[in-house]
Amino acid sequence: MNSDRERKDKVGANRSVSAFQRMERVPPLLMMLYLSMIGIGVLFLFLVVAYAHTRYQANLPRGLHPFPKFFSISTIVLLISSYTLAQAPRLYRTDDVANLSRCLGATLLLGCIFAGLQVLGWRELMTQGVTFNGIAGGTYAGGTYIYLISALHVAHLGGGMLFLLALLLRTIHASRDAVRTLVFIRNPYRRLQLRLLGLFWHFIDALWVVLFVVFVFLY
Numbered sequence: 001m002n003s004d005r006e007r008k009d010k011v012g013a014n015r016s017v018s019a020f021q022r023m024e025r026v027p028p029l030l031m032m033l034y035l036s037m038i039g040i041g042v043l044f045l046f047l048v049v050a051y052a053h054t055r056y057q058a059n060l061p062r063g064l065h066p067f068p069k070f071f072s073i074s075t076i077v078l079l080i081s082s083y084t085l086a087q088a089p090r091l092y093r094t095d096d097v098a099n100l101s102r103c104l105g106a107t108l109l110l111g112c113i114f115a116g117l118q119v120l121g122w123r124e125l126m127t128q129g130v131t132f133n134g135i136a137g138g139t140y141a142g143g144t145y146i147y148l149i150s151a152l153h154v155a156h157l158g159g160g161m162l163f164l165l166a167l168l169l170r171t172i173h174a175s176r177d178a179v180r181t182l183v184f185i186r187n188p189y190r191r192l193q194l195r196l197l198g199l200f201w202h203f204i205d206a207l208w209v210v211l212f213v214v215f216v217f218l219y
Contacts (some may be wrong), residue, residue, distance in 0.1 A: 082202055113155065130146065
């Protein structure tokens, strides 16, 4: 009995130690990214709940205004950008730095297009009478959350775009010389940067898809 219990205690202790060892092996930047994504997710969850509560408190019918078409187009653009960035790890593994720079450049361009389409979506909301203060002079405060949620998402995407731009410039610089290309490809920090960028970009992409579905359902 005692030996079985001791064996179980040892197994549990080994599991906890191995779990801590796995956590210790996680790069600090990656751990910071995970924590940041959790914080961003909680922030947007709070905003979505507040928006839904305000929407139902207003007791207005759904479909009062047509859903902005630029929000739909921007969703497609962001999904395409996620696809293009998903090709980056394969290009990095095959030492194809030239095409890697094109891949990162295309992703950055698509991110800029997404941000521009969001602005056009805000203008479309304004033409419908949905202002930042609400609808038709503030009778419905749900408009505030639409602008706020969309703008915050663009702001977080902008942070990822700045990181992407920095990595793109380094990639272009490395692609112009064979020695710099070799150093770039063999640098584990560059590999980590590419991984961090991919995780954050796909997270922001998935977050917008969820927000888009919420907007469609509640608008």
